[in-house]
Amino acid sequence: MEQQVEKSPSYKQPYAWAEALHTYENKLEQCEPLASSWNVQRRLQLLRGIVQHYRAYQQLDGSIHDPYSQQERYYSTPAYALAAAVLVSKGQTELLESAASALTCSIQALVEERAPDGHPDFFPIMIMGAYRILKSLLPEQALHWQQRLKEIEPEQTYVFTMSKMNDPNRMINWNAIMLSGEYMRYAEGLDGEDASWIDTYLQRYHVPRFTALGLYQDGPLHKPNCPFAYDIVTRYHLTLMMQAGYRGKAADCVDELLQRGARSSLLMLSPLGEWPTRGRSSQHQWNEATAALIFTVQAVREAQQGQIRRAGAFRHGADLAWEAIERWQTEAGDLHIVRNYYSPPQRHGYEIYTNHTCYNLWTAAALAYAIVHGEQLEPIVAYPIPASCTSYTLDTDGWFQTVFSGVPGQQLVWHTALNDPYNIPGLSRIHRADMPALIGPSSAGYRDQGFTRFAEGEIFPLIHAPAWQTTDGIWHQLADGIRTSVPFDCDAGVDPADGGGSYRIVEAKHEEQRTRLVLEWSGPLSAGVGQIQATYEQRPGIIRVSYRITNADQADIERLGAWIPLFMYDGKEAAVLEMVEDEMLENKALSRTNGTVTERLRLQYNNGLLSLRCLTPNCKVTFPPEASHVASRNGILKGVRLEGEAGHDSIAYELRLEKSRSSV
CATH class of the missing domain: 1.50.10 (Glycosyltransferase)
Incomplete structure (x- = not known):
């Protein structure tokens, strides 16, 4: 180097x-x-x-x-x-x-x-x-x-x-x-x-x-680990x-x-x-x-x-x-x-x-x-x-493996490394002006927590990321990442090429109040998946996410899914999570079936309101037990997994961030 x-x-x-x-x-x-x-x-x-x-x-x-x-x-x-x-x-x-x-x-x-x-x-x-x-x-x-x-x-x-x-x-x-x-x-x-x-x-x-x-880039010259904290310090x-x-x-x-x-x-x-x-x-x-x-x-x-x-x-x-x-x-x-x-x-x-x-x-x-x-x-x-005032998409250089995208008053942050269990791949942070910083959430879970320790919560790679179920009934996800030839060392970096994974920005468009970003992850992912595209569209207060597997043995993939981390507890205040009928639906004739597209999740925390709805027809909302109580830097996360119908080649959902009605 x-x-x-x-x-x-x-x-x-x-x-x-x-x-x-x-x-x-x-x-x-x-x-x-x-x-x-x-x-x-x-x-x-x-x-x-x-x-x-x-x-x-x-x-x-x-x-x-x-x-x-x-x-x-x-x-x-x-x-x-x-x-x-x-x-x-x-x-x-x-x-x-x-x-x-x-x-x-x-x-x-x-x-x-x-x-x-x-x-x-x-x-x-x-x-x-x-x-x-x-x-x-x-x-x-x-x-x-x-x-x-x-x-x-x-x-x-x-x-x-x-x-x-x-x-x-x-x-x-x-x-x-x-x-x-x-x-x-x-x-x-x-x-x-x-x-x-x-x-x-x-x-x-x-x-x-x-x-x-x-x-x-802090860490060994030939393999920096690049914490943002030690960049700025x-x-x-x-x-x-x-x-x-x-x-x-x-x-x-x-x-x-x-x-x-x-x-x-x-x-x-x-x-x-x-x-x-x-x-x-x-x-x-x-x-x-x-x-x-x-x-x-x-x-x-x-x-x-x-x-x-x-x-x-x-x-x-x-x-x-x-x-x-x-x-x-x-x-x-x-x-x-x-x-x-x-x-x-x-x-x-x-x-x-x-x-x-x-x-x-x-x-x-x-x-x-x-x-x-x-x-x-x-x-x-x-x-x-x-x-606060412009739209942008920024891809870091060196070994930082982080992407930023924002519209006025709102910023999303992705970690892109597939082989670093401390910085798992996916949408890690959502911040909106005048909203509670933690609600988005502000940080994800981990596969390996490195130097970090927690008073409670399980270690689980929970982040906004795609998931897929194979015909044997087992669920996999992008955040599982790729194993490297060298064991993870939290005091040193991970070569981005180790394990054969990579990412690229396929598309990045900006308008005054809107951005569109398409990220593509490639590599030997679990269950034979070779490539995943994720599309993120945002405007102030609204984020739409869709996932598509573009290179896989389709015979082995039963259905697509999406993990969503919900911020539940900060050490003092607990969030309130509820399922409500989705008044935003354009087709009011859709039958109301528990856990399907006709309902949405609503999470209230610290005068903020985050709502989630699946945009894919007949999508199920599930709460897998392995992600029910996940440790994060800010407290406790709860994982929601949206599950699409068998045979569908994509899945999409929408997040909305706004002040809670009680605070207005």
């Missing part, structure tokens, strides 16, 4: 989404500005709630302890130091001693190589952010901080270095995170060496991971490094890639301000916090270049990211760090490494940096993001 990138660097390749971006920017010229309720006071209020909550858990030595594990975890303390220091800089001076104590504790832990849970690489970016604010307020303490910070020897102090690992494939997001903080230390004159070693790491191990869209840290003044040998290409990545991020953002799901750590609040910083920096940059409407779109993207986080803030001030309401000790949807205090404060630290770099944000007038 390194040799291929050297021959054709990604930052010199064409930007594949240029047409979609151009169409959006033309539309933006016709858009009216938006009123924004987000200002620095509201941002500080959100940040203050998190910091004040965890101030109660600060120990005499300055460390922050997690109330659930009763100990200091990961990089909670330096994250607290940064967030508290930013609040001090905004007038909350009563936090000065607390912030300074946390900073002292963090520096000592880093220099003495005793960072909790073996995570020193995350310390310097937060330490240096706090140090830059507090050094002038506490000059005597600053002398001690400076002395200790000069003791750091990067190749010895940190974990993800070539000196310790001697493996280019392990120079992943951790290494980039460390580099961003180390550059700040160098910029402050606390590193006597030159910064050429940073250039080396960037050029050899990080620039090659970027795609032409500016997305960072790495770009967040490299953005901070550039903001700190990095102008080394890799600066021009890194800057170009970050510009591309910022534009791609704006195109990918959902109308609800949420970052897409793919891979580990998705649906964690810090995803949107890092997006807020990237959008903030880009908004200011565009404004400085006179791109007023583009700047306004990035400003609105930042606002939406803040709002997506604020929705999950508790009355106590802390956050539900994953988008569900289960209690922290239940750890539902948490990764094995997820920690409540650490990820609350890591989110706070990222938001704090967004405030620091948002001094010039307030005068920028907001304008709609792409998901």
Whole structure:
């Protein structure tokens, strides 16, 4: 992979989404500005709630302890130091001693190589952010901080270095995170060496991971696993490094890639301000916090270049990211760090490494940096993001294997990999503006949950996907995927070609309020199926899906079906599911038979209403027991399988999303 990138660097390749971006920017010229309720006071209020909550858990030595594990975890303390220091800089001076104590504790832990849970690489970016604010307020303490910070020897102090690992494939997001903080230390004159070693790491191990869209492929160089969370978190840290003044040998290409990545991020953002799901750590609040910083920096940059409407779109993207986080803030001030309401000790949807205090404060630290770099944000007038005002279909590059399509105010997201049991193939997310984010649903089930663990629910590959029954009575589905020659490893990627599967976009059409997308999956699927076409048509509030098997031994296929995931429970509130007579039917003379086309399902959740009806005559609605209680990142899903008549070569259904009548 390194040799291929050297021959054709990604930052010199064409930007594949240029047409979609151009169409959006033309539309933006016709858009009216938006009123924004987000200002620095509201941002500080959100940040203050998190910091004040965890101030109660600060120990005499300055460390922050997690109330659930009763100990200091990961990089909670330096994250607290940064967030508290930013609040001090905004007038909350009563936090000065607390912030300074946390900073002292963090520096000592880093220099003495005793960072909790073996995570020193995350310390310097937060330490240096706090140090830059507090050094002038506490000059005597600053002398001690400076002395200790000069003791750091990067190749010895940190974990993800070539000196310790001697493996280019392990120079992943951790290494980039460390580099961003180390550059700040160098910029402050606390590193006597030159910064050429940073250039080396960037050029050899990080620039090659970027795609032409500016997305960072985390994981081994030859087989990246590409979580969207670790794409944006790495770009967040490299953005901070550039903001700190990095102008080394890799600066021009890194800057170009970050510009591309910022534009791609704006195109990918959902109308609800949420970052897409793919891979580990998705649906964690810090995803949107890092997006807020990237959008903030880009908004200011565009404004400085006179791109007023583009700047306004990035400003609105930042606002939406803040709002997506604020929705999950508790009355106590802390956050539900994953988008569900289960209690922290239940750890539902948490990764094995997820920690409540650490990820609350890591989110706070990222938001704090967004405030620091948002001094010039307030005068920028907001304008709609792409998901709010235009129609588009976007296919990611590299190994991300994700497709986005939207109409104004609505976005659909597909995972396309056939051989990755953590990102199963099918329609994974449906988001509509002003609707509950989870109802669509917002994330699917799994064949293998990787790092993710759940308080309840069965592991089942439940997603909007086609199914088929063979003559022996057994049901199969696209989400079963294809076995690979190499066993699945959640810490490494899966070669998209392994197993012989592939996908392609057969058709993508866009009108102002409508899109049509035809996806085709090919490969040795179960029961002799070789090819499936799925057609998705959408307009605001309405999605129509149809499936057709185009290459199979028809003698073995008894009937077609379709799996539909229904979101049932978020850890606090249960959805209400009912079968009702379908008043939308054009042919009222059709007889009413339980479980056929003459009825539709209606699901009410959190003031939202999702209705489902089969568009294929004589379609049966079934609730297979294996999908009655399925674990998802957001809670519990229930699977509905629509079953067509024997011999039919296609099946179709319609989803409608609207406010529930009780909320109107």
